[in-house]
Amino acid sequence: xxxxxxxxxxxxxxxxxxxxxxxxxxxxxxxxxxxxxxxxxxxxxxxxxxxxxxxxxxxxxxxxxxxxxxxxxxxxxxxxxxxxxxxxxxxxxxxxxxxxxxxxxxxxxxxxxxxxxxxxxxxxxxxxxxxxxxxxxxxxxxxxxxxxxxxxxxxxxxxxxxxxxxxxxxxxxxxxxxxxxxxxxxxxxxxxxxxxxxxxxxxxxxxxxxxxxxxxxxxxxxxxxxxxxxxxxxxxxxxxxxxxxxxxxxxxxxxxxxxxxxxxxxxxxxxxxxxxxxxxxxxxxxxxxxxxxxxxxxxxx
Numbered sequence: 084x085x086x087x088x089x090x091x092x093x094x095x096x097x098x099x100x101x102x103x104x105x106x107x108x109x110x111x112x113x114x115x116x117x118x119x120x121x122x123x124x125x126x127x128x129x130x131x132x133x134x135x136x137x138x139x140x141x142x143x144x145x146x147x148x149x150x151x152x153x154x155x156x157x158x159x160x161x162x163x164x165x166x167x168x169x170x171x172x173x174x175x176x177x178x179x180x181x182x183x184x185x186x187x188x189x190x191x192x193x194x195x196x197x198x199x200x201x202x203x204x205x206x207x208x209x210x211x212x213x214x215x216x217x218x219x220x221x222x223x224x225x226x227x228x229x230x231x232x233x234x235x236x237x238x239x240x241x242x243x244x245x246x247x248x249x250x251x252x253x254x255x256x257x258x259x260x261x262x263x264x265x266x267x268x269x270x271x272x273x274x275x276x277x278x279x280x281x282x283x284x285x286x287x288x289x290x291x292x293x294x295x296x297x298x299x300x301x302x303x304x305x306x307x308x309x310x311x312x313x314x315x316x317x318x319x320x321x322x323x324x325x326x327x328x329x330x331x332x333x334x335x336x337x338x339x340x341x342x343x344x345x346x347x348x349x350x351x352x353x354x355x356x357x358x359x360x361x362x363x364x365x366x367x368x369x370x371x372x373x374x375x376x377x378x379x380x381x382x383x384x
Contacts, residue, residue, distance in 0.1 A: 086268055090271070099291075103288065107295040111296045116209060122293070126290060127226070130286045130290040133283045134234035134286070137238050140279075141238045141241035158243075164180075165183045167180050199220075203220065242267065246266050
């Protein structure tokens with residue numbers, strides 16, 4: 084999202100994050116999970132339409148699918164399995180083939196959301212019955228991994244033809260490298276007219292807001308059930324707990340705002356644009372300790 088903003092808008096990262104969190108907090112607090120689900124459905128359609136729109140314009144700029152395939156024929160871009168590492172690459176793990184091995188051998192079972200994750204579980208248990216839950220996760224799998232990916236893949240292939248690597252060079256402390264992730268937002272600015280460019284940028288904001296609202300609602304459920312009900316009011320009625328998610332969402336919103344400003348302050352004070360570069364082990368240790376203290380505390384009777 085940061086690279087899209089840098090290529091297409093004059094807004095700073097902090098301003099966009101804070102504005103999106105405020106907007107997401109408003110409708111998440113007012114509508115709860117039902118509102119999050121409805122807005123997610125609309126935002127998914129908007130984001131998918133924007134991706135298909137850019138894919139169509141990119142293919143048209145190349146000269147059609149036949150022209151795209153002919154210009155990429157014989158390159159590694161159309162290979163299902165990446166080529167084996169060359170002598171210029173020091174190890175297999177640092178080559179595209181090494182990344183491929185990591186995906187098919189490790190990530191499919193070791194990823195944090197392999198079992199669905201808390202967000203998916205929340206959606207499943209909110210369904211009417213088991214059949215609805217099964218159909219919903221089946222549709223999610225098809226839409227997430229079959230429908231949504233192909234417009235991105237087509238646009239990425241077209242960017243290899245339309246944008247030379249020399250225009251994507253980024254200077255890094257370790258050297259100069261080609262940042263292919265910038266090709267996608269750069270195609271937005273180069274190919275789409277003003278009106279469609281706004282539609283495309285709005286589709287990215289829709290996807291970003293969908294993530295924010297989902298995690299605000301999900302985090303509020305943790306605050307209410309694992310903190311409020313356990314430590315503050317164990318005898319809380321259903322009606323009193325129903326009012327708590329709104330307060331929890333507001334609290335989560337304030338925490339995100341604080342984190343955003345902390346991110347900026349840390350970057351300025353350390354001279355680094357990456358928050359994790361500044362004492363990462365100590366920050367992880369402090370965070371882990373706080374979580375363990377809260378979750379291991381005896382429940383309040």
